[in-house]
Amino acid sequence: MHIRKAVASDAEELSALLNEIIRAGGTTALETPLSAAEFADWFIDGEFPLACHVAEHNQALVGFQSLSLYGDPPKGVADIATFARMNPKTAGVGRALFPATRAAAEEFGLDFINATIRADNVSGLGYYAKMGFETYDRVVQVPLQDGTPVDRIKKRFSVNAMGGTTPRA
Numbered sequence: 149m150h151i152r153k154a155v156a157s158d159a160e161e162l163s164a165l166l167n168e169i170i171r172a173g174g175t176t177a178l179e180t181p182l183s184a185a186e187f188a189d190w191f192i193d194g195e196f197p198l199a200c201h202v203a204e205h206n207q208a209l210v211g212f213q214s215l216s217l218y219g220d221p222p223k224g225v226a227d228i229a230t231f232a233r234m235n236p237k238t239a240g241v242g243r244a245l246f247p248a249t250r251a252a253a254e255e256f257g258l259d260f261i262n263a264t265i266r267a268d269n270v271s272g273l274g275y276y277a278k279m280g281f282e283t284y285d286r287v288v289q290v291p292l293q294d295g296t297p298v299d300r301i302k303k304r305f306s307v308n309a310m311g312g313t314t315p316r317a
Contacts, residue, residue, distance in 0.1 A: 149244045154192050154200035154212060161209045162202065163187035165233050172234060175269045177300070179293045191216070191229070198226055199252035203241045209233070211241035213249045215261065224259035225304075230275065242275050253307045260304045267299035281305045 154162065167181040182190065191200045196218040203211040211232035221227060228249060232241035253261050263281055265272045281303035289297035 149210070149238070149240065150204040151201055151244055151248050152204065154202045154214075156188050156193055158202055158209060158212075159184040159188040159192060162191070162212055165209060165211070166231055168234050169231055175266065175272060176231070177264070177266055177290075190218075198256055199249065201245050201248040201252075203232075203238075203244050205238050205241075210238040211245060213242065213245040215249060215252055215256070215258075221262060224257070225262050226253065226256070226258055228261045228263050228305075230263075230272075242279070246279050250305075250307065258307050260306060263303045263305075265301045265303065267301050273301060273303075276303045276305075279305065 163182050163184045163186070166176075166178070166187065169176055170178050170181050173179075188194070191197050191212065191214045196216045198215040198217060200212060200214040202209050211230070213228065213230045215226040215228055217226055219227065230242045230245065232238065249261070261281075263272075263276045264287075265276060267273075267286075282305075283301060283303050285302035287300040287302065290300050291297050
């Protein structure tokens with residue numbers, strides 16, 4: 149698997165990858181599909197993205213991970229988003245992407261990376277725990293578009309933790 153920075157020309161393929169996840173439901177807080185232009189603005193070259201990396205495997209983009217300042221997080225904090233292609237599924241995409249994202253966080257002088265995960269996203273919660281994120285808050289009963297309340301779990305990764313926080317396999 150090859151990891152590299154995302155570029156605007158990736159937006160079409162990455163928006164299709166993300167939209168498949170959105171349509172499947174149950175894992176992402178995003179509920180409305182994005183056009184390629186919206187994707188590029190949100191994740192690659194808009195006002196809020198700090199970094200976005202893609203994972204390539206067999207000449208296809210199989211996932212991406214971004215750091216963003218959307219929502220005005222506290223100084224020294226950025227939000228992370230991680231998405232991996234559903235079909236065909238490629239094992240280890242998030243684990244392969246995280247070192248590049250962590251390096252970007254260090255370059256930007258961040259103290260923490262924040263992940264806000266739907267409480268019903270068991271695989272997402274497990275992934276971030278394996279990467280060394282620790283739960284620090286819970287936002288209760290955030291309504292989905294259909295009104296269904298779903299809690300959000302907030303986890304954070306200390307970018308420059310004493311002794312280093314290393315992902316667990």
